Amino acid sequence: MHFDSVSCSLIAQDALIRKWCNMPEKLFRIGIVAPACRFDELMAQRVKEIAAQCYPNGVELVIHPQCYLSAGHFAGDDAARVAAFVEVANDPGIDAVWFARGGYGAIRIIATVLPRLNAAARRKAYLGYSDIGSLLAALYAQGFENVAHGPMPSDLARQGGDEAVRRALAFLVERKASAIEPTVASAEKCAAFNITILSHLIGTPYLPDLSNHVLMLEEVSEHMYRIDRALAQITFCPAIRKVSGIRLGRCSQIPANDPDFAQSEVEVIEHWCKVSGIRYLGRADIGHDAQNKIVPFGATRIA
Numbered sequence: 001m002h003f004d005s006v007s008c009s010l011i012a013q014d015a016l017i018r019k020w021c022n023m024p025e026k027l028f029r030i031g032i033v034a035p036a037c038r039f040d041e042l043m044a045q046r047v048k049e050i051a052a053q054c055y056p057n058g059v060e061l062v063i064h065p066q067c068y069l070s071a072g073h074f075a076g077d078d079a080a081r082v083a084a085f086v087e088v089a090n091d092p093g094i095d096a097v098w099f100a101r102g103g104y105g106a107i108r109i110i111a112t113v114l115p116r117l118n119a120a121a122r123r124k125a126y127l128g129y130s131d132i133g134s135l136l137a138a139l140y141a142q143g144f145e146n147v148a149h150g151p152m153p154s155d156l157a158r159q160g161g162d163e164a165v166r167r168a169l170a171f172l173v174e175r176k177a178s179a180i181e182p183t184v185a186s187a188e189k190c191a192a193f194n195i196t197i198l199s200h201l202i203g204t205p206y207l208p209d210l211s212n213h214v215l216m217l218e219e220v221s222e223h224m225y226r227i228d229r230a231l232a233q234i235t236f237c238p239a240i241r242k243v244s245g246i247r248l249g250r251c252s253q254i255p256a257n258d259p260d261f262a263q264s265e266v267e268v269i270e271h272w273c274k275v276s277g278i279r280y281l282g283r284a285d286i287g288h289d290a291q292n293k294i295v296p297f298g299a300t301r302i303a
Contacts, residue, residue: 029096030062030096031089031091032047032088032100032153033067033081033100034075035075035135036099037102037105038069043154044068044100047061047165050165051169054170055169063100064087074105082113085097086117090120090121094124095125096125097126097127098127098168099152103130107134110138110206113135123146124146127148127168127171128149128150129150129292131194133192133193134201136297137193137197137198137208138208141208146296147298148294148295150168150179150292150293151168159290160289164290180293182285184296187213187214189212189297190216190300191213191297192286193218194220195219195222196226198217199230199233202239209242210239212242214245214247215240216247218248218286218287220287220288224257227265228261228272234272236276240278241276246273247282247284248269250286250289252287
């Protein structure tokens with residue numbers, strides 16, 4: 001089932017029936033795991049407070065203890081991160097999986113995770129971005145339909161992060177159209193990635209079929225020459241050339257080049273789209289910031 005108006009109406013219908021029958025509200029349970037870097041306990045408490053404010057007695061955040069582990073760069077070793085993700089994804093009592101944060105590490109667990117996911121895992125929504133894009137791509141390539149690029153709990157560290165968290169919750173719980181990137185509605189299919197992450201997926205079995213998708217790309221903290229190089233790799237890929245077009249999100253915190261690269265991110269993407277024959281469709285409202293809107297993968301119909 002895609003993110004659509006049908007799922008919204010079912011949620012509303014269930015709530016109305018429970019009200020009429022004087023039944024307790026059915027909790028919408030969101031599991032939080034950290035496939036990459038460690039999540040902060042204070043931030044975890046804050047995200048729980050926001051969820052309680054937005055949905056009193058209606059939403060439960062189930063933060064897996066693995067999120068607080070530390071093994072060098074990672075939130076626990078690979079085995080711990082695999083076990084936590086599989087446990088939460090396969091739990092039929094969890095409605096959605098929300099990735100705590102990015103960093104680096106998701107790609108290390110993909111090959112072990114995928115064969116262990118069950119039918120309950122396929123019915124869930126999955127939300128995250130940045131490094132988590134590699135895991136989202138792998139799930140989408142395996143036919144998981146409810147996958148989306150969007151804010152994570154760790155965005156609380158950003159200015160305006162509370163609103164990003166509220167936007168993510170509104171999408172996960174209510175499928176609110178206002179949480180979604182505005183141009184999604186006019187596209188047949190969409191997908192969104194960090195530029196570097198997508199370039200690293202090329203040549204792996206985890207790159208999904210993006211034919212006829214509007215591909216949205218964003219980046220953070222990369223030199224312009226690195227952005228240029230990654231976009232060359234992406235647009236040279238024959239599979240990527242089957243997209244219906246590319247939209248460019250925000251490329252932020254770009255370090256200065258020496259010498260000056262002398263081209264903006266828009267000039268660079270326009271160049272590679274022209275070379276590759278891919279349509280450049282303009283900007284997208286996504287990025288490594290609190291304004292990051294949500295992009296569901298695939299066909300999206302939300303009223």
